[in-house]
Structures are given as C-alpha cells and as structure tokens.
Amino acid sequence: MPIDQANLNPKYMKGRKLLIEQVNIPGIETFDVYRKNGGYRSVDKAIKTMSPDDVVEEVKKSGLRGRGGAGFPTGMKWSFLAKPEGVPRYLVCNADESEPGTFKDRYLMEHLPHLLIEGMITSSYALGCNLSFIYIRGEFMWILHILEKAIAEAYAQGYLGKNILGSGYDLDLRVMPGGGAYICGEETALIESLEGKRGNPRIKPPFPAVKGLWGCPTVVNNVESIAAVVPIVNDGGDAYAQIGIGRSTGTKLISASGNLARPGVYEIDLGLSVEEFIYGDDYCRGMANGKKLKACIPGGSSVPILPHYLVTKTAAGEDRLMTYESLSDGGFATGSMLGSGGFIVFDEDQCIVRNTWNFARFYSHESCGQCSPCREGTSWMEKVLYRLENGQGNLRDIDLLAEINKKIEGNTICPLGDAAAWPVAAAIHHFREEFEWHVTNKEESQTRNFGLSKEPVGA
Amino acid sequence: MKLHVDWNKRHAEKRELSPESLAKVNELMTHVPEGKHKSALIRVLHLAQIEFGWLSIETMDYVAELLKIQPIEVYEVATFYTMFHLDPVGKHVFEVCRTGPCMLVGSDDIISHIENKLNIKVGETTEDGMFTLKTAECLGACGYGPMLQCRHKNHEFLTKDKVDELIDAYRSGQFES
Ligand SMILES: Cc1cc2nc3c(=O)[nH]c(=O)nc-3n(C[C@H](O)[C@H](O)[C@H](O)COP(=O)(O)O)c2cc1C
Ligand code: SF4
Ligand code: FES
Numbered sequence: 056m057p058i059d060q061a062n063l064n065p066k067y068m069k070g071r072k073l074l075i076e077q078v079n080i081p082g083i084e085t086f087d088v089y090r091k092n093g094g095y096r097s098v099d100k101a102i103k104t105m106s107p108d109d110v111v112e113e114v115k116k117s118g119l120r121g122r123g124g125a126g127f128p129t130g131m132k133w134s135f136l137a138k139p140e141g142v143p144r145y146l147v148c149n150a151d152e153s154e155p156g157t158f159k160d161r162y163l164m165e166h167l168p169h170l171l172i173e174g175m176i177t178s179s180y181a182l183g184c185n186l187s188f189i190y191i192r193g194e195f196m197w198i199l200h201i202l203e204k205a206i207a208e209a210y211a212q213g214y215l216g217k218n219i220l221g222s223g224y225d226l227d228l229r230v231m232p233g234g235g236a237y238i239c240g241e242e243t244a245l246i247e248s249l250e251g252k253r254g255n256p257r258i259k260p261p262f263p264a265v266k267g268l269w270g271c272p273t274v275v276n277n278v279e280s281i282a283a284v285v286p287i288v289n290d291g292g293d294a295y296a297q298i299g300i301g302r303s304t305g306t307k308l309i310s311a312s313g314n315l316a317r318p319g320v321y322e323i324d325l326g327l328s329v330e331e332f333i334y335g336d337d338y339c340r341g342m343a344n345g346k347k348l349k350a351c352i353p354g355g356s357s358v359p360i361l362p363h364y365l366v367t368k369t370a371a372g373e374d375r376l377m378t379y380e381s382l383s384d385g386g387f388a389t390g391s392m393l394g395s396g397g398f399i400v401f402d403e404d405q406c407i408v409r410n411t412w413n414f415a416r417f418y419s420h421e422s423c424g425q426c427s428p429c430r431e432g433t434s435w436m437e438k439v440l441y442r443l444e445n446g447q448g449n450l451r452d453i454d455l456l457a458e459i460n461k462k463i464e465g466n467t468i469c470p471l472g473d474a475a476a477w478p479v480a481a482a483i484h485h486f487r488e489e490f491e492w493h494v495t496n497k498e499e500s501q502t503r504n505f506g507l508s509k510e511p512v513g514a
Numbered sequence: 515m516k517l518h519v520d521w522n523k524r525h526a527e528k529r530e531l532s533p534e535s536l537a538k539v540n541e542l543m544t545h546v547p548e549g550k551h552k553s554a555l556i557r558v559l560h561l562a563q564i565e566f567g568w569l570s571i572e573t574m575d576y577v578a579e580l581l582k583i584q585p586i587e588v589y590e591v592a593t594f595y596t597m598f599h600l601d602p603v604g605k606h607v608f609e610v611c612r613t614g615p616c617m618l619v620g621s622d623d624i625i626s627h628i629e630n631k632l633n634i635k636v637g638e639t640t641e642d643g644m645f646t647l648k649t650a651e652c653l654g655a656c657g658y659g660p661m662l663q664c665r666h667k668n669h670e671f672l673t674k675d676k677v678d679e680l681i682d683a684y685r686s687g688q689f690e691s
C-alpha cells in the first residue's frame with residue numbers, strides 16, 4: 056500500500072503559510088536563495104529600527120504561545136528573563152523533538168534551516184544574548200550538519216559574529232547534539248545535557264529564566280516558536296494575532312501520523328475544524344484504506360486520547376476546533392490538549408490496550424530514574440498493561456493502574472511522570488470496556504481486536 | 515532507563531581519533547565559554563563512536579583525557595544516552611522505531627521480518643558481524659513509518675520488500691559512510 060505523503064507543495068494547501076510558504080523553492084536551504092526570497096528581513100528590521108524591548112513587545116502582541124507543548128505565552132516568558140548586570144544570558148532552542156507523534160521541527164530545519172537561524176538572531180537580539188544554542192536530538196545528526204552549514208553561511212554574510220550589520224551587536228550561534236533521551240526535551244534536562252551531563256531534570260524553582268545554563272538566566276524555546284518570531288517581526292504582532300481564534304493565535308504546524316490517508320506535516324490556521332483537518336482534501340484526506348476512525352491523540356503521546364465520538368465534536372456537541380481551548384474542552388474527562396501538535400489517528404483495527412501498553416513502555420524506558428514514583432510507577436504500569444494486553448490480566452489490574460497513576464501524579468520532579476500517567480487514565484476512562492474484554496475474553500483478545508467502542512448513552 | 519552494565523565485556527584496545535576528528539574536537543572547545551568544555555562531551559562521544567563503532571572503556575577514558583574531565587563523568591553520560599553502544603556491535607546497526615505511531619503502521623511486522631531475515635533477535639549481531647538489530651523509541655519520523663535508522667541515516671516508509679533490498683544494499687557496501 057503506497058502511502059500518499061502530505062503534498063510538499065504548500066501552495067496547494069489551504070490557509071496562510073507563515074512558516075513553510077517557501078519550502079519548495081529550489082535551493083532555499085542556501086543563504087543566497089533564502090535571502091533573495093526575503094530572508095533575514097526580520098534581522099535587518101529589528102537591529103536597525105527596533106530596540107530589543109520593541110521586539111519583545113511585538114511578540115507579546117502576537118499572542119504567540121510556545122509550540123513545544125505547554126503553550127505558555129512566548130512574550131511573557133521573555134519578559135521574565137532576569138537581567139543582572141555583568142552576567143551573560145542565553146537563548147537555547149529546543150530541537151529535541153522527541154514527543155512521539157511529533158516530527159514538525161525536523162521538517163522546518165531540514166527544509167528551511169535559515170528560517171530557524173534568522174529567528175534565533177532576531178530573538179537573541181530581543182533578549183540581549185551574545186551566545187545562543189540550538190540543542191538538537193542526536194538522532195537528527197544529518198540535520199545538525201545542515202544547520203552548521205547554514206550557520207557558516209550566516210557568519211560569512213555578517214549576520215552572525217561580531218558587530219552584526221555594523222550595529223555593534225555580537226552574536227555567536229552553535230548547534231549541540233543530544234545522545235538519545237526523550238527527557239532531554241524537558242527544558243531543565245536539556246540544560247543539563249547541554250552542560251555535558253546526564254539529562255536529569257532540575258527541581259524548579261529556580262526557573263531557567265533566573266538560573267539556567269551554567270547558572271545564568273536562560274530562555275528555552277521550541278524551534279517552531281523561534282521560527283514564528285520571523286513573520287511576527289516582519290508583519291507586526293497585530294497581524295499575527297488576527298489569525299486564529301481567541302487566545303489561539305497564528306498558524307501551527309501539525310504532525311499527522313497513524314492510519315491517515317495522507318500523513319505528514321501541515322501548517323494550519325489555528326481554529327480550523329478537526330473534521331476538516333482529518334477529512335479535508337487539503338489536509339489528511341480521511342482514513343487510510345477507507346477504514347473507520349476509532350480514536351485520536353491530538354497533541355503528542357503525553358496528552359489524553361479521544362474516542363471517535365469526541366474527536367470532531369466536543370461533549371457539548373459543538374464542533375471541535377484545532378485550538379488550545381477547543382481541544383481541551385471538557386478537561387481530561389472529555390477533552391485533550393493541542394500539546395506539540397502531534398496528531399495521531401487510530402483506525403478501527405487498532406487495539407487501545409496494546410497502544411496504551413506501548414506508550415507506557417516508552418515512558419518507562421525514558422524515565423530518567425531520579426524520582427521513585429516515576430521510575431517504579433512507569434515500569435509497574437508497563438508490566439500490568441503487558442499482562443492485560445497478552446491475556447494474562449485480571450479485572451483488579453484495571454483499578455491497580457488507576458492507583459499507580461494517583462501515586463505518580465504530582466509527586467515527581469518533572470512532568471514526565473504526569474505525562475506517563477494521564478494518557479493511561481484517559482484510555483481507561485474512555486475504553487474501559489475494551490480493557491475488561493481483554494480480561495473476560497482472554498483467548499479471543501489474542502486473535503482479534505475489540506473494534507469501535509460504543510458511545511455512552513446520554514453522552 | 516538502562517539498568518545493568520556488564521563492565522567485563524567492555525574493553526578494547528586503545529585507539530586515537532583521526533586528525534580530522536581531533537581538529538573538530540578542538541574547534542568544539544572554542545564554541546563554549548572558557549572552562550565549559552565539558553559541554554562538548556556528547557558530540558565528542560558521537561565522533562568517537564562513528565570512528566570506533568562503539569564505546570569501550572578505553573575509548574571513554576581517552577575522551578576524558580581529551581576533554582580534561584574525570585573518566586566517571588564520561589561513563590555517567592555514555593550510560594545515560596541510548597545512542598551510545600557500550601558493547602561491540604556489527605558493522606551496520608539497524609535501529610527500528612517501535613513506538614506507537616510506527617506500531618500503528620506495522621513496525622512490529624518489520625521488526626520480526628528483520629529478525630527472520632537475519633536470523634537474529636533484537637539486541638543480537640549476525641555471526642558474520644555485519645548487522646546488529648536494535649529497537650529504538652520514537653525517532654521523529656512518525657508520519658513516515660515504519661522506519662529504521664542506521665548510522666545517522668533514516669530509511670522510511672518501510673515494507674518487507676524494501677527491508678530486503680536495504681539489507682542487500684548494506685551487504686554490498688552501497689551505504690558505506
Ligand atoms: C518530558 C518532556 C519532554 C519535552 N519534550 C520537548 C521537545 O521535544 N521539544 C520541545 O520543544 N519541548 C519539549 N518539552 C517542553 C519543554 O520543557 C519546554 O516547555 C519548551 O521547550 C518551551 O518552549 P516553548 O515555550 O517555545 O514551547 C518537553 C517537556 C517535557 C516535560
Ligand atoms: S518525573 Fe521521571 S523523568 Fe522527571 S525527573 Fe522524575 S524520574 Fe526523571
Ligand atoms: S513513532 Fe516511530 S518515528 Fe515516531
């Protein structure tokens with residue numbers, strides 16, 4: 056079955072393309088072509104006509120929210136950065152992209168490396184940093200080379216190094232790889248890793264804005280957040296804020312995976328309906344092989360799963376939209392989260408128990424091991440789910456999972472523990488019948504899958 | 515999380531990095547502020563692994579000398595990150611993604627197909643020392659699965675036929691790096 060990959064030509068995709076408009080221009084990965092197509096205008100504009108605070112102000116006005124998962128307003132984060140005299144401050148770009156279901160940052164960096172570098176220069180200027188880093192997961196080694204090549208070009212053109220554009224502003228930009236560890240996407244673990252250590256998250260406070268890299272004030276931002284600073288500075292924060300709905304402004308890259316007819320990376324206007332995103336001709340074109348949709352995890356593996364009847368409609372019967380607010384409508388009971396935009400779709404042939412076990416194994420494998428509730432809890436969950444999936448479980452196991460969950464939740468240094476616990480809770484909440492069927496129909500559960508769940512009466 | 519390390523199996527002759535890699539190490543030291551050269555550690559371990567295939571204790575001690583840090587600081591890091599091979603591996607290491615989105619599109623079948631084809635289990639190396647099979651957690655290619663990575667190169671949209679071709683291509687030296 057050949058997979059029809061998301062058409063790489065954004066011209067044929069609906070909606071504004073603030074980030075990936077130029078992705079198909081031949082040679083766009085080189086400085087010259089990128090520059091000819093309007094590249095580095097935001098650096099010119101910021102350095103020549105704006106103060107650092109002006110840039111921060113535009114980002115605030117844009118309403119941009121962190122694209123790495125938590126959705127914290129970027130402008131506000133920037134204004135929290137401590138600025139003690141005589142102490143360097145750092146901007147670190149989080150290119151760890153390790154949340155299962157997410158592969159958008161990679162797409163940006165592979166195709167438009169200069170967009171990220173331009174965003175890093177403009178953002179570093181706004182924050183007053185003279186040395187900035189891109190921390191990229193070690194498995195993206197070929198992208199590290201793409202970025203290093205582009206950075207060398209930017210140095211040669213006077214956009215990096217000493218006295219940029221004759222302004223007196225100096226900036227060095229470096230790329231540093233990880234070594235394969237999901238936890239290094241968490242910002243304090245990332246900082247530890249950048250210091251050449253194990254990726255053990257730090258206890259907060261102090262927050263990185265006060266004490267980050269080498270004990271200095273540090274801002275950590277996702278690749279897509281940094282890239283979005285470019286159109287925000289070019290066209291103004293107000294223009295950016297006009298796209299989207301309410302507090303979900305601008306465009307968002309969505310990584311679509313699973314059993315879709317056309318998986319891939321899409322740039323959407325926030326506010327697009329989930330229905331159109333999944334079934335629309337401009338987007339995923341529905342399910343692969345004409346199957347029925349069973350479930351969807353809209354924001355990467357750490358967010359709650361939605362059963363088919365809550366994917367395109369909220370519990371209140373309204374259209375579900377691709378926004379921070381609409382996707383979380385109903386809290387964890389009937390909603391989910393936009394997260395990193397890792398949109399994973401399941402067809403009717405998929406087994407929720409198996410998938411829940413698979414993700415539990417992921418978190419158990421990736422726990423850094425510092426906190427007992429996370430280290431032990433994730434591995435217990437994995438074992439119990441393995442038992443259930445393989446027809447060796449009992450009904451008590453389902454409650455046991457809920458108990459382990461409660462012991463992890465809120466009792467750990469970093470959010471990985473919660474990220475492991477909540478999806479299990481959500482899966483049991485919506486698919487309890489399927490979990491129970493694995494216990495009551497042990498043999499059958501080894502030969503076929505449960506199929507679609509029934510919509511609860513009165514839901 | 516990695517649990518147990520059998521240190522007895524992890525020795526090899528001491529070797530030095532090539533002049534090109536040593537030049538790269540020196541360049542990396544200039545990328546960070548004075549005294550923060552430990553930051554280059556992960557990158558240097560990658561360089562060492564590319565040249566030596568895996569990280570023996572001797573290699574780690576050598577890296578410690580290069581960066582003027584304690585050997586324990588290198589062991590701590592090398593044992594934490596999953597990309598580093600602490601045991602000898604085959605010439606080509608296939609790391610197949612086994613996480614959710616890839617599983618939805620058939621990574622389980624790909625893994626067992628490779629096992630059958632190479633007559634080894636996950637974690638093992640073929641007798642001729644040509645291939646090691648490992649599984650990996652999400653490698654950031656979820657929409658392009660099933661996929662595997664071999665020596666920093668991705669192979670995506672895998673089918674059984676494509677895997678067969680890939681194995682032949684690696685055997686015949688087509689992907690030498
Ligand atoms: C376990 C864990 C993994 C994370 N992985 C990533 C990641 O791969 N990429 C990323 O940008 N943010 C990741 N984050 C979020 C970061 O901690 C941080 O919030 C983010 O980089 C901030 O950037 P933003 O405000 O631009 O989103 C992760 C968080 C946790 C708790
Ligand atoms: S919650 Fe888990 S991953 Fe986070 S610090 Fe604790 S043990 Fe490590
Ligand atoms: S799940 Fe396989 S690459 Fe992400």
